[in-house]
Amino acid sequence: MRAVTTELRVRYSETDQMGIVYHAHYLVWFEIGRTEWCRAAGHPYAEMERSGLFIPVTRVDAAFRRRSSYDDPIRIVTRMAALGSRGCTFSYEVRNPADDLLADGTTRHVFTDAAGRPSRGPTPILAALERFRASEA
Amino acid sequence: MRAVTTELRVRYSETDQMGIVYHAHYLVWFEIGRTEWCRAAGHPYAEMERSGLFIPVTRVDAAFRRRSSYDDPIRIVTRMAALGSRGCTFSYEVRNPADDLLADGTTRHVFTDAAGRPSRGPTPILAALERFRASEA
Amino acid sequence: MRAVTTELRVRYSETDQMGIVYHAHYLVWFEIGRTEWCRAAGHPYAEMERSGLFIPVTRVDAAFRRRSSYDDPIRIVTRMAALGSRGCTFSYEVRNPADDLLADGTTRHVFTDAAGRPSRGPTPILAALERFRASEA
Amino acid sequence: MRAVTTELRVRYSETDQMGIVYHAHYLVWFEIGRTEWCRAAGHPYAEMERSGLFIPVTRVDAAFRRRSSYDDPIRIVTRMAALGSRGCTFSYEVRNPADDLLADGTTRHVFTDAAGRPSRGPTPILAALERFRASEA
Numbered sequence: 001m002r003a004v005t006t007e008l009r010v011r012y013s014e015t016d017q018m019g020i021v022y023h024a025h026y027l028v029w030f031e032i033g034r035t036e037w038c039r040a041a042g043h044p045y046a047e048m049e050r051s052g053l054f055i056p057v058t059r060v061d062a063a064f065r066r067r068s069s070y071d072d073p074i075r076i077v078t079r080m081a082a083l084g085s086r087g088c089t090f091s092y093e094v095r096n097p098a099d100d101l102l103a104d105g106t107t108r109h110v111f112t113d114a115a116g117r118p119s120r121g122p123t124p125i126l127a128a129l130e131r132f133r134a135s136e137a
Numbered sequence: 138m139r140a141v142t143t144e145l146r147v148r149y150s151e152t153d154q155m156g157i158v159y160h161a162h163y164l165v166w167f168e169i170g171r172t173e174w175c176r177a178a179g180h181p182y183a184e185m186e187r188s189g190l191f192i193p194v195t196r197v198d199a200a201f202r203r204r205s206s207y208d209d210p211i212r213i214v215t216r217m218a219a220l221g222s223r224g225c226t227f228s229y230e231v232r233n234p235a236d237d238l239l240a241d242g243t244t245r246h247v248f249t250d251a252a253g254r255p256s257r258g259p260t261p262i263l264a265a266l267e268r269f270r271a272s273e274a
Numbered sequence: 275m276r277a278v279t280t281e282l283r284v285r286y287s288e289t290d291q292m293g294i295v296y297h298a299h300y301l302v303w304f305e306i307g308r309t310e311w312c313r314a315a316g317h318p319y320a321e322m323e324r325s326g327l328f329i330p331v332t333r334v335d336a337a338f339r340r341r342s343s344y345d346d347p348i349r350i351v352t353r354m355a356a357l358g359s360r361g362c363t364f365s366y367e368v369r370n371p372a373d374d375l376l377a378d379g380t381t382r383h384v385f386t387d388a389a390g391r392p393s394r395g396p397t398p399i400l401a402a403l404e405r406f407r408a409s410e411a
Numbered sequence: 412m413r414a415v416t417t418e419l420r421v422r423y424s425e426t427d428q429m430g431i432v433y434h435a436h437y438l439v440w441f442e443i444g445r446t447e448w449c450r451a452a453g454h455p456y457a458e459m460e461r462s463g464l465f466i467p468v469t470r471v472d473a474a475f476r477r478r479s480s481y482d483d484p485i486r487i488v489t490r491m492a493a494l495g496s497r498g499c500t501f502s503y504e505v506r507n508p509a510d511d512l513l514a515d516g517t518t519r520h521v522f523t524d525a526a527g528r529p530s531r532g533p534t535p536i537l538a539a540l541e542r543f544r545a546s547e548a
Contacts, residue, residue, distance in 0.1 A: 012446065012456075013161060013439045015154035017207055017323075020390070022150050023331045024301035028424045031298075035423065035482065045423075046482040049291075057297045061335035067390060070154055071446065071457040116294070116341055149309065149319075150302045154460075157527070160468045161438035165287045168435075172286065172345065182286075183345040186428075194434045198472035204527055208309065208320040253431070253478060287435060289428035291481055296424050344428055 001079040002135045006036040010072045020067040026103050027060060030092045033078035034107070037090065041132035043125055053121060055088070055109045062105030066096075073097055080133040085120045087111055088129070138216040139272045141174040147209045157204040163240050164197060167229045170215035171244070174227070178269035180262055190258060192225070192246045199242030203233075210234055217270040222257045224248055225266070275353040276409045280310040284346045294341040300377050301334060304366045307352030308381070311364065315406035317399055327395060329362070329383045336379030340370075347371055354407040359394045361385055362403070412490040413546045415448040421483045431478040437514050438471060441503045444489035445518070448501065452543035454536055464532060466499070466520045473516030477507075484508055491544040496531045498522055499540070 008029070016022040038045045048055065068074055075095045082089040087110040094103040111121045121129075145166070153159040175182045185192065205211060212232045219226040224247040231240040248258045258266075282303070290296040312319045322329065342348055349369045356363040361384040368377040385395045395403075419440070427433040449456045459466065479485055486506045493500040498521040505514040522532045532540075 009446075011439060012153060012442050013159050016149060017152035017154065017156045018328060018330060018390075019154045020330075023334065024150060024298045024305075027298035027301065028422060031423050035420075044482065046480075049481075054292060056292060056294075057338060059335070059337045060297065061333070063333045064331060069457075070460075071455065116292075146309075148302060149305050155465060155467060155527075157467075160471065161435045161442075164435035164438065165285060168286050172283075181345065183343075186344075191429060193429060193431075194475060196472070196474045197434065198470070200470045201468060206320075207323075208318065253429075286427060287433050290423060291426035291428065291430045293428045298424060 001081065002132055002137060004033070004037040004040045004078050006033050006076045006078070008032065008074060008076070010068055010070050010074065012070050015070050020069055023062075023064055026062055026064065026094060026105070029074075029076050029094060030060075030062075030078075030090070030105060030107055033076035033092050034090050037078040037080065041129055043128060048125065052113055053119075053125065054112045054114060054116070056112060056116070057107050058087070058110050059108040060105065062103055064103045066100055066102045068094075068096065068102050074102065080129065081106060083126065083130055083133055085126065086118065138218065139269055139274060141170070141177045141215050143170050143173040143213045143215070145169065145211060145213070147205055147207050147211065149207050152207050157206055160199075160201055163199055163201065163231060163242070166211075166213050166231060167197075167199075167215075167227070167242060167244055170213035170229050171227050174215040174217065178266055180265060185262065189250055190256075190262065191249045191251060191253070193249060193253070194244050195224070195247050196245040197242065199240060201240045203237055203239045205231075205233065205239050211239065217266065218243060220263065220267055220270055222263065223255065275355065276406055276411060278307070278311040278314045278352050280307050280350045280352070282306065282348060282350070284342055284344050284348065286344050289344050294343055297336075297338055300336055300338065300368060300379070303348075303350050303368060304334075304336075304352075304364070304379060304381055307350035307366050308364050311352040311354060315403055317402060322399065326387055327393075327399065328386045328388060328390070330386060330390070331381050332361070332384050333382040334379065336377060338377045340374055340376045342368075342370065342376050348376065354403065355380060357400065357404055357407055359400065360392065412492065413543055413548060415444070415451045415489050417444050417447040417487045417489070419443065419485060419487070421479055421481050421485065423481050426481050431480055434473075434475055437473055437475065437505060437516070440485070440487050440505060441471075441473075441489075441501070441516060441518055444487035444503050445501050448489040448491065452540055454539060459536065463524055464530075464536065465523045465525060465527070467523060467527070468518050469498070469521050470519040471516065473514055475514045477511055477513045479505075479507065479513050485513065491540065492517060494537065494541055494544055496537065497529065
């Protein structure tokens with residue numbers, strides 16, 4: 001499966017009083033990974049929404065394995081684990097520069113219209129996402 | 138000026154690695170104060186948006202005077218400092234149960250439609266807000 | 275299992291451009307549920323941290339079943355699903371006033387010291403949490 | 412005054428139901444600008460905190476002039492407007508790629524120790540910051 005890597009630095013606002021990243025922010029990083037995966041696949045998510053295709057999150061699971069701290073450089077490695085006509089699943093690894101796994105997880109999504117009603121993804125977009133998903137880097 | 142008081146507890150997610158509330162969250166608390174002021178005035182902000190009146194923030198200033206920490210009970214005291222046909226100004230005080238001032242500030246707002254175009258506030262709503270604004274508690 | 279219910283209103287800052295609550299905020303609500311469960315059990319989490327017992331999140335899973343919007347009143351129903359000497363598991367339901375299930379999930383936790391090293395929870399605290407956990411409302 | 416420019420893309424989590432960036436996130440962007448200014452000056456803020464120098468925000472003001480939306484590329488231009496032995500002031504401009512001003516503002520800071528007590532900044536660090544502050548790009 002094609003992996004797309006995104007880099008960022010931990011923001012001060014993402015830390016909590018334990019001195020580490022507050023766990024919910026990893027879900028925001030997953031979203032950033034998704035955004036960059038879609039852009040790399042040729043279908044930026046902002047354009048998909050403008051065309052009427054919304055991809056909200058319906059489930060998430062995540063494991064927090066090592067701590068990260070303010071200003072740490074981190075990498076998010078994103079793959080689309082599954083794709084159907086009704087929705088898709090992304091998987092994520094968050095790693096530090098030494099390639100240690102900090103966290104991993106998956107998000108499941110359904111395709112909807114702007115009002116949140118389930119819909120089928122448009123065939124040309126699904127075909128493009130599937131080609132990219134299954135491609136070599 | 139009529140003051141509306143809202144109570145909340147500091148969330149763990151609102152702390153940072155200094156062990157105190159991250160400053161940007163005070164702006165979120167100001168927003169909560171505004172929400173409760175509008176509700177007390179008889180015009181919940183959610184209803185105003187549904188009727189097509191949006192009140193985005195155009196300026197903010199805030200002073201952070203004392204620290205607050207996870208699970209601290211705090212009070213937000215909100216007043217509408219000025220109201221015109223084009224916009225309004227709110228002022229806020231954030232206090233602890235001993236009534237110490239933790240932070241204060243103001244936000245300025247314009248009235249717009251859903252697309253963000255400046256508009257005049259509807260006369261009946263402005264009249265109701267003005268009556269409440271100038272009323273005694 | 276003892277259920278502790280916490281009420282809150284959706285903040286404007288918790289919405290996103292889909293017009294609904296951004297999914298990561300449900301994890302913040304879970305944390306608020308945990309905080310209130312611990313308080314109800316007689317051991318506020320802020321006190322546990324001051325005594326040197328930290329309870330970071332190691333895993334989370336959540337399902338988002340119905341949308342919630344700005345200013346909606348919601349209830350978080352929290353239970354401690356499991357408790358051992360090394361950690362614990364909380365479960366959560368997020369419901370609207372009509373008792374519809376908006377989201378549910380679980381978080382797993384380990385007990386650590388302030389430096390993040392795994393530790394055993396103090397026996398008196400564990401005993402108190404276990405009594406509350408298994409009690410009737 | 413030396414200006415340091417940082418680039419980022421608007422995160423989905425930073426939008427609200429108006430379809431634009433929620434205003435409090437600009438303060439987070441200001442913080443990112445500060446972080447990169449300090450790094451460029453040779454004194455990463457994470458190191459300053461590790462050495463015992465904390466620089467909390469005591470005042471902020473900001474004006475929101477144009478809207479920004481999900482996935483927009485933006486630039487934060489940061490300057491240190493003033494520096495004394497007790498604290499400093501940063502100024503910020505947030506601009507889009509067409510160089511339109513989206514927002515600007517300032518933050519005031521005091522120097523403290525880890526417990527939040529006011530302190531004087533260490534002379535060598537102050538000297539280095541002052542040299543960088545007044546330098547040409």
